[in-house]
Amino acid sequence: MQKQMKPLLLLAVMLCSVFAKGQTLDDGLMMPKKYFCTGFLYTYSQWDKYWEGTLKRDNQNIGTFSSHNIMYVGNYGITDKLNVIAMAPYISNQSNKGTLTGLQGVQDLTIGGKYRLVRKQIGENRLSVFGVATVSTPLSNYTIDLLPMSIGLGSTNLSARGIINFRLKQGWYVNFSPAYTYRGNVALDRNHYFTDGVAYYTNQVRMFDQFSYNVNIGLIKQGLQTELNFYQQNTLGGGDIRRQDMPFVSNRMNASTIGLLVMYYLPAPKYLAFRFSTSYVIDGRNVGQSFSVMGGLLYTIHFTKPTSTVNEN
Amino acid sequence: MRTNKIIIIAALIALPFACKDIDSGEKLSPLQPVNQDAGAGSWSPIVLSNYNSQVTVAVPAATNSQTYLDELASIKDAQSKLTSDQRNTIAYWSVGGVLRWNQILRKLVAQFNLAPAPRDDGSYVFPDAENPFADPQFPFANPPYAARAYSYVSVAQFDALKAAWFYKYQFNRPAPYNVDPTIKALVPTSDLPAYPSEDAVLSGVTAEMLKLLFPTAVEEITKLAADQRNAALWSGKASPSDIAAGLALGKAVAGIITAPGTGRFRTDGMGNAIGTPQLWKSLEDNTVAKGEIPWKSLESPARPPMLPNFGKVRAWNMSAAQIVAERPVAPPYTSSEEMQTQLREVKSFANNASREQLAIVHKWADGGGTYTPPGHWNDIAAEYVANARWSEVRMARAFALLNMALHDAAVGCWETKYFYFNPRPSQLDPSIKVKTGLPNFPSYTSGHSTFSGAAAAVLSFLFPANSQQFNDFAREASLSRLYGALHYRVDCEMGLAHGTKIGSYTIGFAIADGAN
Numbered sequence: 109m110q111k112q113m114k115p116l117l118l119l120a121v122m123l124c125s126v127f128a129k130g131q132t133l134d135d136g137l138m139m140p141k142k143y144f145c146t147g148f149l150y151t152y153s154q155w156d157k158y159w160e161g162t163l164k165r166d167n168q169n170i171g172t173f174s175s176h177n178i179m180y181v182g183n184y185g186i187t188d189k190l191n192v193i194a195m196a197p198y199i200s201n202q203s204n205k206g207t208l209t210g211l212q213g214v215q216d217l218t219i220g221g222k223y224r225l226v227r228k229q230i231g232e233n234r235l236s237v238f239g240v241a242t243v244s245t246p247l248s249n250y251t252i253d254l255l256p257m258s259i260g261l262g263s264t265n266l267s268a269r270g271i272i273n274f275r276l277k278q279g280w281y282v283n284f285s286p287a288y289t290y291r292g293n294v295a296l297d298r299n300h301y302f303t304d305g306v307a308y309y310t311n312q313v314r315m316f317d318q319f320s321y322n323v324n325i326g327l328i329k330q331g332l333q334t335e336l337n338f339y340q341q342n343t344l345g346g347g348d349i350r351r352q353d354m355p356f357v358s359n360r361m362n363a364s365t366i367g368l369l370v371m372y373y374l375p376a377p378k379y380l381a382f383r384f385s386t387s388y389v390i391d392g393r394n395v396g397q398s399f400s401v402m403g404g405l406l407y408t409i410h411f412t413k414p415t416s417t418v419n420e421n
Numbered sequence: 422m423r424t425n426k427i428i429i430i431a432a433l434i435a436l437p438f439a440c441k442d443i444d445s446g447e448k449l450s451p452l453q454p455v456n457q458d459a460g461a462g463s464w465s466p467i468v469l470s471n472y473n474s475q476v477t478v479a480v481p482a483a484t485n486s487q488t489y490l491d492e493l494a495s496i497k498d499a500q501s502k503l504t505s506d507q508r509n510t511i512a513y514w515s516v517g518g519v520l521r522w523n524q525i526l527r528k529l530v531a532q533f534n535l536a537p538a539p540r541d542d543g544s545y546v547f548p549d550a551e552n553p554f555a556d557p558q559f560p561f562a563n564p565p566y567a568a569r570a571y572s573y574v575s576v577a578q579f580d581a582l583k584a585a586w587f588y589k590y591q592f593n594r595p596a597p598y599n600v601d602p603t604i605k606a607l608v609p610t611s612d613l614p615a616y617p618s619e620d621a622v623l624s625g626v627t628a629e630m631l632k633l634l635f636p637t638a639v640e641e642i643t644k645l646a647a648d649q650r651n652a653a654l655w656s657g658k659a660s661p662s663d664i665a666a667g668l669a670l671g672k673a674v675a676g677i678i679t680a681p682g683t684g685r686f687r688t689d690g691m692g693n694a695i696g697t698p699q700l701w702k703s704l705e706d707n708t709v710a711k712g713e714i715p716w717k718s719l720e721s722p723a724r725p726p727m728l729p730n731f732g733k734v735r736a737w738n739m740s741a742a743q744i745v746a747e748r749p750v751a752p753p754y755t756s757s758e759e760m761q762t763q764l765r766e767v768k769s770f771a772n773n774a775s776r777e778q779l780a781i782v783h784k785w786a787d788g789g790g791t792y793t794p795p796g797h798w799n800d801i802a803a804e805y806v807a808n809a810r811w812s813e814v815r816m817a818r819a820f821a822l823l824n825m826a827l828h829d830a831a832v833g834c835w836e837t838k839y840f841y842f843n844p845r846p847s848q849l850d851p852s853i854k855v856k857t858g859l860p861n862f863p864s865y866t867s868g869h870s871t872f873s874g875a876a877a878a879v880l881s882f883l884f885p886a887n888s889q890q891f892n893d894f895a896r897e898a899s900l901s902r903l904y905g906a907l908h909y910r911v912d913c914e915m916g917l918a919h920g921t922k923i924g925s926y927t928i929g930f931a932i933a934d935g936a937n
Contacts, residue, residue, distance in 0.1 A: 169720055207854060207855050209854035210854070241428070251776075251780075251783065253783045292441070293443065296783070297779070297780035297781075298786070300791065302528070302531035302532065307445070307527060307528035307531055307532075307792070350790065353789060353790045354789065354858065
């Protein structure tokens with residue numbers, strides 16, 4: 109089985125010219141028991157405008173900021189009602205103008221449990237409710253003090269999410285998923301900073317929690333999933349980037365993002381799925397106006413069947 | 422299954438209870454000097470020349486006079502109805518005005534240390550002291566501006582406190598809590614004479630200086646100064662007339678330093694530090710004429726060089742001739758093999774600096790939006806000053822010495838930078854990317870190194886037992902600029918040595934000022 113996996117993973121990495129945004133913790137889909145879905149997702153995103161506080165601007169010393177993200181994803185069905193999901197990205201950030209160095213490295217590990225609380229047939233339609241709990245924490249000691257180049261914010265997060273999914277018989281679905289993220293404080297490599305009007309004499313930085321939600325509307329039919337979505341992220345505190353200042357790790361980072369997702373389960377081999385998505389930040393605060401494209405291959409293994417089943421593919 | 426549910430529910434319940442608030446303040450204890458330095462009224466003045474003739478303080482009312490007894494009654498009345506806010510104000514100022522104002526000053530520098538944003542047409546407008554609320558706001562508290570600001574505030578406080586000590590021990594009027602045992606001492610007691618009040622002196626002199634340096638923060642400054650005077654009264658430390666005399670004395674000292682047309686603050690050359698487009702062009706032309714590659718701004722749009730005439734601003738303990746005489750020798754020619762070697766080393770750090778080296782870069786970066794390298798050295802000094810259990814006037818001396826040396830380091834370093842007008846590593850090799858913001862002024866010598874050399878020298882003089890620590894800090898701060906690919910090694914080494922030399926001039930003053 110291991111031997112069979114390798115070429116596919118390689119293919120997934122090589123397909124880096126296709127793109128999107130990995131969202132598997134906030135949709136209405138579950139892996140059946142003893143199914144393991146795994147793969148790599150590649151995301152390219154860029155922006156040349158950002159919000160300095162609420163002021164939208166460009167910056168000729170950044171030009172176009174770009175980010176490459178290769179993320180490992182694994183999703184295992186412990187039971188039909190409980191999935192465990194793990195994600196870990198490698199990120200490389202750079203800009204095409206100015207003198208500031210780009211940064212790269214392995215970012216945070218996210219591990220989540222997704223549990224189906226309700227599954228109710230309403231006529232020919234189906235309502236499902238899920239609860240998701242995730243924890244994420246840095247896998248490497250990357251610097252958080254050189255935004256926007258830093259590959260992450262360095263905080264260890266706990267997140268609780270609800271998902272309400274309503275699916276029509278014809279395959280149409282609508283999905284609503286609110287989430288609250290507790291963000292642990294972070295430490296800088298310096299003992300002084302100034303943010304939100306206050307001078308601090310410590311290396312500890314208070315990270316405010318986040319509230320986010322997403323709404324997804326789509327159709328799943330004959331192995332093809334197509335979806336339009338909207339993501340809203342609000343940070344529940346934190347200072348703005350001041351005029352002509354650098355961003356800071358605890359800034360109030362808000363974003364409203366619209367996106368499109370296409371997922372296609374290839375007819376042969378039947379355990380292979382192709383995922384594509386794209387998104388665009390339509391409004392924000394202390395964030396870049398990112399345009400992202402993501403593509404990836406996901407491969408599903410069924411552990412209860414004999415190895416020969418996989419080999420058939 | 423049930424277990425999983427319980428875990429999820431427990432996590433949900435635990436979230437809101439997790440407490441993440443962090444303390445913003447330095448850990449400072451209430452002022453409790455071992456020695457009040459009764460003789461400080463005879464220590465050498467810096468800007469003033471004679472405490473007796475230049476500033477006058479009227480003879481106070483006797484402690485048994487009705488006027489004074491009425492004052493004591495007003496303190497008792499205030500103490501009988503103190504709110505928790507007022508008690509917090511007392512606690513805030515109980516660490517001593519010198520330390521507290523130094524901390525406030527660092528905050529103001531960080532708040533105002535932002536470069537003007539470019540206009541849509543690619544031009545830059547300079548902050549205007551005459552129109553401070555306009556965009557860009559005044560000031561841009563960059564390192565030279567900050568060094569000068571720290572020095573003026575510290576020197577003005579030091580001179581004002583020496584004058585206060587002169588009168589305190591002339592009149593010897595005790596603090597209210599020592600006159601009347603029914604007045605509570607809400608701060609640690611001392612036998613320091615209360616007239617004129619040192620807290621009021623500091624509130625007056627500091628607020629006047631800060632209002633000129635950070636005019637748009639006037640409301641905050643005025644409130645803090647009033648708080649400090651109130652705290653002195655509410656705590657039983659000073660009577661209304663102690664405070665009134667102190668406030669007048671503090672303002673008078675600031676008035677001498679900032680007198681329009683004649684005060685040192687107005688005539689030290691800062692007004693010309695920005696220079697003119699003709700000057701900026703001539704710096705470039707002169708460098709080309711020497712056969713060298715001139716510095717150019719790597720910002721886009723190109724930004725005028727930062728304060729090219731700051732090297733001509735008056736120093737505290739060095740003459741203009743001494744500033745020139747101590748200028749480091751020329752860096753290697755930009756076309757030389759030696760410079761290529763230096764450049765290769767920078768590039769190797771740009772590409773291969775370790776995580777530990779990156780941490781050092783950010784520890785000492787002190788760039789835009791921070792209190793600057795001079796502020797960092799004040800931050801370091803504050804800890805040692807706070808632990809020394811010195812009198813307020815000796816604390817003021819420590820910051821005055823440190824900040825005179827830091828200002829002189831800024832003058833000496835800027836004189837050097839614009840004399841040689843040497844390009845940054847990223848200019849000679851655009852593939853070199855930096856690990857923190859690249860400052861918009863010439864490379865040779867490193868400002869961080871010069872500041873650090875001067876500060877470590879003065880702090881080693883003040884706290885000899887900790888000399889090794891200060892020198893280690895200085896070396897690390899200096900090398901951080903090489904690790905960050907902002908400077909060549911020669912900039913750092915020459916800057917550090919230059920700073921040490923500059924610091925020795927202030928130490929020369931300190932040895933002879935009568936305080937040792």
